[in-house]
Amino acid sequence: MAERAWLRSFYWRIAAGVIVLLAAVLAAQVGLFLWLAVRTEGGLPPRMLHDVARLVATDLTAAIEADPSIDLARYARRRIESLHRPAVVLLLDGRIIAPPDVRVPPRLLSFGRRQLDRAEPAGEEPVGAYELRRPTAFAPVVVHGKVVAGVLVPPVRGPRRVVGEFGPLLAGGLVALLVCGAAVGALLIFRPAQARLRALEDAARRLGEGDPSARAPVKGSDEIADVAHAFNRMADELVARQADLTAADRARRQLLADVSHELRTPLTAIRGYAETLTLPPFSPVAAEGLRAVGVIREEVERIDRLVDDLLDVARYEAGGVQLTLEPMLVAELFARVEARHAPEARERGVRLSSRIAPGAERLTADARRLEQALQNLAANALRHTPAGGEVTLTAERVAGRLSVSVRDTGAGIPAEHVPHVFDRFYKADPARAESGTGLGLSIVRAIVERHGGHVTVRSTPGVETVFEIALTG
Numbered sequence: 001m002a003e004r005a006w007l008r009s010f011y012w013r014i015a016a017g018v019i020v021l022l023a024a025v026l027a028a029q030v031g032l033f034l035w036l037a038v039r040t041e042g043g044l045p046p047r048m049l050h051d052v053a054r055l056v057a058t059d060l061t062a063a064i065e066a067d068p069s070i071d072l073a074r075y076a077r078r079r080i081e082s083l084h085r086p087a088v089v090l091l092l093d094g095r096i097i098a099p100p101d102v103r104v105p106p107r108l109l110s111f112g113r114r115q116l117d118r119a120e121p122a123g124e125e126p127v128g129a130y131e132l133r134r135p136t137a138f139a140p141v142v143v144h145g146k147v148v149a150g151v152l153v154p155p156v157r158g159p160r161r162v163v164g165e166f167g168p169l170l171a172g173g174l175v176a177l178l179v180c181g182a183a184v185g186a187l188l189i190f191r192p193a194q195a196r197l198r199a200l201e202d203a204a205r206r207l208g209e210g211d212p213s214a215r216a217p218v219k220g221s222d223e224i225a226d227v228a229h230a231f232n233r234m235a236d237e238l239v240a241r242q243a244d245l246t247a248a249d250r251a252r253r254q255l256l257a258d259v260s261h262e263l264r265t266p267l268t269a270i271r272g273y274a275e276t277l278t279l280p281p282f283s284p285v286a287a288e289g290l291r292a293v294g295v296i297r298e299e300v301e302r303i304d305r306l307v308d309d310l311l312d313v314a315r316y317e318a319g320g321v322q323l324t325l326e327p328m329l330v331a332e333l334f335a336r337v338e339a340r341h342a343p344e345a346r347e348r349g350v351r352l353s354s355r356i357a358p359g360a361e362r363l364t365a366d367a368r369r370l371e372q373a374l375q376n377l378a379a380n381a382l383r384h385t386p387a388g389g390e391v392t393l394t395a396e397r398v399a400g401r402l403s404v405s406v407r408d409t410g411a412g413i414p415a416e417h418v419p420h421v422f423d424r425f426y427k428a429d430p431a432r433a434e435s436g437t438g439l440g441l442s443i444v445r446a447i448v449e450r451h452g453g454h455v456t457v458r459s460t461p462g463v464e465t466v467f468e469i470a471l472t473g
Contacts, residue, residue, distance in 0.1 A: 027174065090116050200227060271301075330362065334354040352382075353392050369451075
């Protein structure tokens with residue numbers, strides 16, 4: 001069985017859907033975490049902002065007192081870059097010391113300048129610390145009672161800084177969770193379900209190919225197990241019905257053969273008495289009696305043909321006909337068919353001819369059975385071809401196979417009847433087929449199929465009808 005494309009696989013479509021859903025959930029969780037980290041200072045209370053500001057201010061004060069000649073801008077930059085969170089140092093000369101990746105909004109700088117101008121040497125907490133949307137901490141740097149700078153701690157980490165700080169770790173965790181979740185889901189959920197569905201598919205395929213013992217394994221009590229139970233019940237019912245149909249068909253064929261055989265004795269007796277009634281000593285005096293005897297003989301012959309055909313059908317269906325395959329000349333086969341039907345063709349005013357293309361002179365077949373098939377087709381063609389028409393037997397090689405066809409220029413077969421012409425007792429026009437038994441074409445198909453070939457028909461009403469037999473020999 002050819003592997004289907006993975007995009008068409010139910011297993012992979014479910015797996016891909018679950019993986020995408022898992023990735024979306026994890027991405028949403030990461031996004032929510034980053035958003036909360038930005039909005040809530042990573043979960044720290046607002047008071048921590050002031051603690052950080054005072055810590056940096058105290059450190060700068062201590063550094064200046066220890067070394068009055070220190071480069072405050074340089075030291076402040078080195079100090080704030082070592083912090084875990086961004087901070088800004090505002091100098092009295094207007095310089096702003098901030099980390100390289102931190103952009104200080106003008107509104108925040110304005111707030112810091114106001115706090116620096118209002119700062120008292122005592123270092124009291126500024127009253128304007130809550131002017132902005134979120135708390136912003138400010139602490140003055142006081143050296144020997146004089147304010148020399150201010151430390152501003154913004155309330156929000158910038159999204160870029162938060163992503164840069166947590167992004168790699170979160171991305172790695174997301175990928176690891178995604179891979180592990182997909183692997184666990186594939187091994188514990190999807191792979192067992194796929195294996196059970198594949199077993200069910202294999203059982204259905206084997207049952208369709210004619211294996212009556214094919215059953216789906218039943219494991220667990222979930223929906224797949226219910227489907228397997230239903231399939232097995234269906235398979236049991238199909239096998240039982242097939243056995244019943246086989247037995248009924250066998251009985252039908254046996255009955256058909258028995259009835260046909262048993263009809264032989266009374267038919268022989270009726271034919272004998274009818275022939276006796278035609279002899280002068282026993283012949284009816286009245287013309288009506290003679291006509292009745294003639295009708296009896298005709299009907300006996302018709303029933304006799306029907307019995308012969310029924311016996312042939314029964315033998316072919318039961319496989320009781322053994323073919324004797326041997327090389328033969330197509331010309332001899334056509335000659336026997338023409339010789340048998342030439343008188344009827346002349347009587348009907350129909351031209352009967354044959355044509356053998358180069359390369360189609362010989363074939364290997366059972367001569368008697370194949371001739372029977374062609375005789376039936378020729379008789380059928382003559383019955384439906386009006387005076388002035390033509391029936392042609394043709395043999396030719398087509399795509400490496402021998403094609404034997406019988407073509408007539410009769411009324412043709414309506415399109416709705418073409419699919420049924422080989423069915424038993426089917427007559428497209430019963431009013432015009434009173435001389436046939438309705439089994440001739442069924443016998444033709446049985447003979448051809450026993451030869452490993454097939455027979456087809458094509459018809460154009462009012463123009464022609466062609467029955468074609470394709471043989472491998």
